[in-house]
Amino acid sequence: MIKTEAAPSNSGLFKLWYHRMASPVWFYRISGKLLPWLWALFAVLLVTGLYGGLVTAPADYQQGDSFRIIYVHVPAAWLSMFVYMVMAVSGAIALIWRIKLAEMVLVSCAPIGASFTFIALVTGSLWGKPMWGTWWVWDARMTSELILLFLYLGVIGLYSAIEDKRMASRAVAILALVGIVNIPIIHYSVEWWNTLHQGATVTKFDKPSIHIDMLIPLLLMAGAFKVFFAISLLLRTRNELLERELPRKWVKQLVEENDG
Amino acid sequence: MLLEVVGLHCTRGYRALFSELAFTLEAGQLLLVEGHNGSGKTTLLKMLAGLREADDGQVLWDKQPIQAWGAEYRQQFVWLGHSNGIKDDLTALENLHMMQALGGEQAGFPCRDAKSCVSTSTVLERMGLAGNGHRFPRHFSAGMKRRLALSRLLLSSARLWILDEPQAALDRAGIQMFESMLSEHLQRGGSAIMTSHHEVGLRGPHIQRLVLAA
Amino acid sequence: MLLEVVGLHCTRGYRALFSELAFTLEAGQLLLVEGHNGSGKTTLLKMLAGLREADDGQVLWDKQPIQAWGAEYRQQFVWLGHSNGIKDDLTALENLHMMQALGGEQAGFPCRDAKSCVSTSTVLERMGLAGNGHRFPRHFSAGMKRRLALSRLLLSSARLWILDEPQAALDRAGIQMFESMLSEHLQRGGSAIMTSHHEVGLRGPHIQRLVLAA
Amino acid sequence: MQETNAFTTLLKRDFMVAFRHRNEIFNPLLFFSLVTLLFPLGIGPSPTLLQTIAPGILWVAALLAALLAADNLFRTDYEDGTLEQLVLSPQPLPLMVTAKVLAHWLVSAVPLLLLAPVLAVSFGLDAHAIGVAELTLLLGTPVLSFVGAIGVALTVSLKRSGMLLALLVLPLYVPVLIFGSNAIDTAAAGLPVSGQLYLLAALLVLAVTLAPVAIAAALRMSVSQ
Amino acid sequence: MQETNAFTTLLKRDFMVAFRHRNEIFNPLLFFSLVTLLFPLGIGPSPTLLQTIAPGILWVAALLAALLAADNLFRTDYEDGTLEQLVLSPQPLPLMVTAKVLAHWLVSAVPLLLLAPVLAVSFGLDAHAIGVAELTLLLGTPVLSFVGAIGVALTVSLKRSGMLLALLVLPLYVPVLIFGSNAIDTAAAGLPVSGQLYLLAALLVLAVTLAPVAIAAALRMSVSQ
Ligand code: HEM
Ligand SMILES: Nc1ncnc2c1ncn2[C@@H]1O[C@H](COP(=O)(O)OP(=O)(O)OP(=O)(O)O)[C@@H](O)[C@H]1O
Ligand SMILES: Nc1ncnc2c1ncn2[C@@H]1O[C@H](COP(=O)(O)OP(=O)(O)OP(=O)(O)O)[C@@H](O)[C@H]1O
């Protein structure tokens, strides 16, 4: 049951890839095989990252140990923007080539992205309390991160509001693509705002260039977060796939295999 | 062969409405889609108009899938669904002008004589709405609105009519008028697909029936 | 005498629709309001239900103007207009429960035996919607929605039915079912006023016709 | 008995409909925070400035959220014909209408009450001021719901009424806005606020007793068109 | 030729419909001034404070007015079935959609442009800042109309969408808000503002070229439900 009417016919290799990518069965198999490896990679990165961050890295000369929240905050913040890009790109693929799998990736991205955005916000404001003596300042970076959260929530809200899920994912793809305009704004608004007002975060934290013993665990943690994103994305997409393809033959076969 | 449907399949919420549906429609033919309430008539019509994607199977116009034709296919037919598609805040005549402008020069019957190329006011007269041209449809009764919506058929020169219960809300005179419009259209080589719970007064070999039974 | 109409007069936008309209309706009688599109049937029905004020004349229930009865008059009848009055976001069964709760104990036929006091699920079955009780009407076809709306009649024990084109969107089986409901209602002493462009299959001296010709 | 039955059924119905659209419950909340967020973006992040205008912002956002939410109150009922049936039902209409407004308030305003302290903190208001803000919202938002319902009942039969509704309703919201934001302001300055709170309470009593009758009359008018 | 004919007819139609509801033309205007007025009421009358926050308030009010006005853009067309007919017409949909958005902008935003200087004066902005405010509004409001239209096109098939629309659209309005209010702020401080104006112009170009395609796609999606 593979829809092929929109298949571009320029390159054989591309065509092969296209068919593969569009095939739910193929995706389900491969992702099933990939998952254990990803889990292992995640475990390694997480353990080394945490060990480096919590044990070997020296305490900050200004902030003491409270800086260690950086190992959650920064990876989560980076990921929050990365996930949006993944979402928008799969949205474009879904709209242009009508690949169902891209639709499912798209809708699976949104809750994950929203969660990481939320984590970045919470850890940020947890960090803000000891640093600035307040949970929240309306500075550019924090506000724009909040807007990112709303972009995600908009995607989730729209998807849940439209009942026909194929229509819904098409709608959400359009929205995600339009919302991409905001990403550079989020990134640069720090500078634009500082033309008039003092930004609290950037000036404060760019000065002490980060110590190499702090940086390596940070990068490891960032890697761990990325792998974790990949894992949860695969899991969600597989779920979505099963739900949508429920009446199809291969799902029934799968259920029988698992029962037997 | 104008329209051809091959292996059309439709599920709504896990329930199959119809599957392996196939038929062809030639010039001058009328297809009556029948079936009890909820059997999928409206859904089928939407697929034929390209408003809904088929779960499987294809709708071909002139041997090409309608998706491939794009806007060109939309030039070939007029659609009248459950809702009338008229604006309450434009007068009846303004509504007709609007329909003309949006329809464009529909690829269909050229205007040969003055009689076949109707003006908006004669259309109103024919539809029994004479004298209502400058009134607003929000002041119309249900049946008068439906009559105005049906004017669309007279204005367009499209070859295919796709109509979902066109006689709804019409009185007896209205139904007769509609039937005469329809038979004229068929006689000059047009085709039509329609659903109806009313008995249609036309007879002949050019009338096919398709009964959906979910 | 249940309902009496005296010298009713109606203008809509300078145009008189009907004037000096008068009729009476007794228990067990059916009044068919007929007339071409735009003749004022819906308008008349709205006046009878107290939804619209008459420009002149009166509608009397039990010899008192309906305005004087207030809520008590509203206990006496069920109304079904052009729109169905069902909520898309409640399941079919929940819609029925809602109708029951809002109807209250309608002053009408008391529940003598189990048969006349129907439960919501038997109503659904009777209306040909068995198995759809837990589905949402937004997933229903036009005719299924109309069937659900007509369930209101079975649930209520009101003596008077006021119906505006009840058969709209129904298939043939649906129309038959409606007619049998109606004749049952008339037999047990109920009355009804309805408009319809369909031929109604009931015959007898208890059926009056009122033709509006504006 | 019968009336209370109809009352609770209607209340339950509107609840059920709201929960069926689960996202709808979060929407007034999200709207409230989004509107609040627009101000720091438009005005700039200066904490002292934001703190000064925080009470006004909170209440303006509450007003706008109430306004937008109100639009839903009778519109769908009007369009699907259930409003007609409600008006024709023998149950007392003002009571039925109260059930609907109550359900609407519970669904659209109560979540807002829960979120307001968080937003207040983000603007740097102190604990006392936040407490007063909660109280004013608790007293004020039902007034907004009832008054909004009058406006909606009057305009529900008009096709394109969003703006018109705003024009009818916003001027009526002004007293609530003035007392509400003034109370928070005063509390932030450490002064007593019982005066404003009493006034808000009086408005609430007035709204609960009189609005249902007005709403019912307006609905009868709208349905008969 | 044929397409431009359809374009102008559609533009004229929407104009005509708007002028038939004459009050509709004043509504965005009144809403704009009402919302702007709420702030002095909520925040208090201090002139220096109001002057500081004036750019933000002007733009927030413009945003909200655009949001509320947008809701009308396709809703009635959807409900009366003319949207279905538009989508099924052989005319190019993005072009038709542009006609509708253009008519909408002319009707709902242009009056706002005329009123804004008056409001700006009442907040104590100087002539230069007012000029810049006008320019930002001129560049920014079409963007709001086009972006709002995307949101409406996505949600028009949903029964109760007012709040959802706000959730979708307001985050997308943020860039316009930031550049717009920032430009006025900067102008009031006597600094050059060409940077922000260029960015707004860039957003406008982006919106005019890309939004119609997105709107058309969203409408096709909505109608096919
Ligand atoms: C709720 C409050 C906060 C939010 C929403 C937030 C958000 C973010 C975001 C979005 C980034 C990624 C920026 C980018 O890659 O362009 C980031 C990076 C960062 N944040 Fe936060 N943050 C918050 C509070 C804090 C606090 C309190 C601190 C420390 C005192 C902090 C320290 C950092 C650092 C060091 C980085 C990495 C900077 C870099 O990439 O060069 N953040 N934050
Ligand atoms: N709001 C209104 N303002 C002015 N005139 C109106 C209004 N509504 C209806 N009319 C007019 O009143 C007349 C009667 O309308 P009504 O809806 O009662 O007709 P009807 O007999 O029910 O027709 P149908 O068979 O089409 O349902 C029509 O001629 C119509 O033009
Ligand atoms: N949005 C929807 N989601 C799920 N199922 C739907 C939806 N819309 C319609 N259906 C189902 O599809 C079936 C066919 O509906 P459709 O409207 O095509 O029927 P129909 O033949 O036109 O009936 P009618 O004679 O009553 O107009 C119905 O059983 C209905 O329950």
Ligand SMILES: [Mg+2]
């Ligand atoms: Mg149908």
Ligand SMILES: [Mg+2]
């Ligand atoms: Mg009628």
